[in-house]
Amino acid sequence: MEQSKENQVYRMVVQLTRPKNILQLFNHCTDNVHALCDYLPDGGHILVCNPIDRHPPCEHSTPKLHTRTGRREDILKELSALGEQYDMVFIDATEENPINYYNLIMSGNMLRMNGVICLQNASTSGQEGIDDEMGFTSRKVTDVIKADARMQQVELAIDCGILVARRIPLSQITDRTKGVVEDGVFQGLKGHGILDRLQLDGKIAYVTGGGQGIGRAFAHALGEAGAKVAIIDLVLEKAEAVAHELYLKGINTVAMAADISQEKDVKRVVDEIVANWGRIDIACNNAGINMNSASEDTTLEEWDKTFNVNLRGLFMCCQAAGRVMLSQGYGKIINTASMASLIVPHPQKQLAYNTTKAGVVKLTQTLGTEWIDRGVRVNCISPGIVDTPLIHSDALKPLVTSWLADIPAGRLAQVTDLQAAVVYLASEASDYMTGHNLVIDGGQSLW
Template identity: 60%
Template sequence: MPHYTEISIRSIAEMLKRARDIAHRTPDVPEELRTCLQKALDATRGLELSSTSLGSSNRTTSSVDCHQNDLFCETKIKTKEEQPSCDAEGQLYRMLVQMMRARRILVIGMFNFPCLLAMVDVVPDDGKITLCAPQSYLGEATQKAPDFLSHRKKIREKNGPITDSLKEFAAMGEDFDIVFLDADQRSPAEYYRFVMENHLLRMDGMLCVRNALMKGRGYLENTADENVLDVKTLNQVINSDPRTEQVILPVQGGLILLRRQSLCIHGETSPRGVVKDEVFWGFRECRILDRLQLDGKVAYITGGGQGIGRAFCHALGEAGAKVAVVDLIPAKADAVAHELSLKGIKSMAVVADVSKPEDIQKMLDKVVAKWGTVHIACNNAGINMNSPSEETSLEEWDKTFSVNLRGLFLCCQAAGRIMLNQGYGKIINTASMASLIVPHPQKQLAYNTSKAGVVKLTQTLGTEWINRGVRVNCISPGIVDTPLIHSEELKPLVQRWLTDIPAGRLAQVTDLQAAVVYLASEASDYMTGHNLVIEGGQSLW
């Protein structure tokens, strides 16, 4: 079925302006009519602003010059300097995909190609946009947008009867982060019902109904237009559906955004077999992913300027915490703090030598002065100086313990005092797989012993402080892949390590990020004194 003709808000405004001017020039026109025309014109200005303000874009690859009546709008390649903008609808969809972090998108019915182009640009490489329509409609469009071909692998087309395609998705157990439903087709309400009843829209997913108002024709009381009647039926079904919450936007032919609510069982009477307890509603009525959020929390990470510490800074910041990047080298702390600020994360750089008690106290004073307190103490700074045991000097031993154990203890103690006073805190120490086994063939007596001490310190503090609201845990990484171990002289050693790791690879710093967020969040409130080992199974052999 062809799409109805779009009439732009700008065109309506121009016609109303002409009508208003004619009314002012005509003596016999009632004043009431002139006033109504002016109010209508003022209203279109508000609508035009709400629509066009969505149109700015930072896209650097292409832009779209849309003619309202052309499904496949003319697409032109622009330079970065021109900073073009796509149409308002496409930019809105682009933002929705980014905000939802959508990987799986379903489009039911025909779709505006510039809108598709705007979305596919931000879908991750492992994501997919599935187009479900009676026949293919990308052929002509892709010829007009050569840059689209590089994203073609992100598009899956399912042509033929739409109902059959939807049944196939349901049978395969597929679900989608965002579903776009074009109301300007036959029986859209049936497609809506099928999507909702067969859980094609994931929990907390978003369903976008395009052309939902048909330029107001959906509100006509007396109409025989089957298209309009189908849209009215769809609106009635949506409005009476308790599973969703909705908002209508004045974009193009009207856009309804629907979010599936996770729970739609109300009242005291539970359906058969449903137990409405904390498992059902969520602990303190929070979903599990919400319990991993760190919004409003303040964290510091020692050794945050590189490697594991840098990864911890990004992980805690992305989860919502304010992050103090603590490092011995100012440039490294500044660089990571700048990275975080680019992502919109509140951050600060602090220089401190954790082997010096006065530096630790100054570091905490700076954090508290800026953000009021400390909720998360991530004591990660450490050093490793390899040598055979018989040749390990007292200087090497003392220096290793001064940072790895003494400095870590001082950080725990100083942060712990703040946390005990406020009755809440999470302390996360970086230990090592070397606390469990003797890694080989390298010889590192001082390092192994210091990390074993970190585990025992963590266990002791964890039991002493849990009943006062402070949990103390540690993470023991395996051998982490860093630029340092890729030197020529260490290549034989790396090959030996790989033979000892069931996972068949070294750890990446990103392998550790979820663990630090879990230990920092309320989801781990019943865990204390625990050594969370992440080493690809190496300690099992």
């Protein structure tokens, strides 16, 4: 079925602004509302408010579509008292009381910051079927919204006119009576609110061991936050597969093969990233291995191999990326340590692994203090037991039940549990943090 231009605009606005909760104050409870529901994320909903006298209640409720029937002003007051907020509100300018709706929404703080109001019938003059009174009401509410310094608007000459207005933070405080402190807390640091400060737009990142498990999740998280990400792995095919996933999400990426225990490989990938992208802002040194053996049986070969990847290799990566970052005067190094740096995980035996991870923490603390005054922050993340291929070995798999008894959270970590931490440590929001070991273990190290 062909859609009206107006509905096409609404759908486009919904797709662009990705609202979670929508409030619909005009009667549009048919295909268009259902179509809008399709764009909402899980947990999102559209609330359609229908007046009793004019419109029948919506007959097509779905988990994402809720309806309320009654005086719209009463419904708005009730919703406001409940503290409800919306990312998008649809109002018809030819309704009886559109200014009342608008005022109730704004005074009740029901439109989230950056939330959008779509005003239908915003310029009705000369339109068929619109009487003078309707035309007057429509002009008045349009003018009120246009004159509101809290809103940024664009008027579209489609059908009977659509005013799309976005709520923006006030750049100037007009009311100083309530003791507003106009500092970085109120206005955001350099004008950037906390979510903006987590953005990594334009940053250049790499992730070692990015071909699977935790590294793959880190690569996705950094890319989603805006960074270009080089995926480095021992196995090129794995790096390529993850790079392809990122590409499908519109993230700039490259796959690189390297054994980070080899100095020439580390130098090569760091040089290549700088040659291609000009700099390195975020170095995620994550590749690591774990070979289990009782200490009395641990061979020097196993010891050396574990140290060569987990500690010597990680040091070479820190040094190579660190040199680039020191010359830039800016950088974020994020090493993957482990809860094994704090406790001795059991019943499995993993002396070499535990010792390397304790070393990663000390290396992180030392570099973190040595380089902070030149703009390079070095931190590490210590995951608890994460459900990745690393713990799916024949030796470790049978131990899951005994581990669970030691985890207050009652479950293993998923790689997604770690993603926010890497974005935080990579972002300017964590600029004052250095040499820190960020433990994410469901409470396991506390028991």
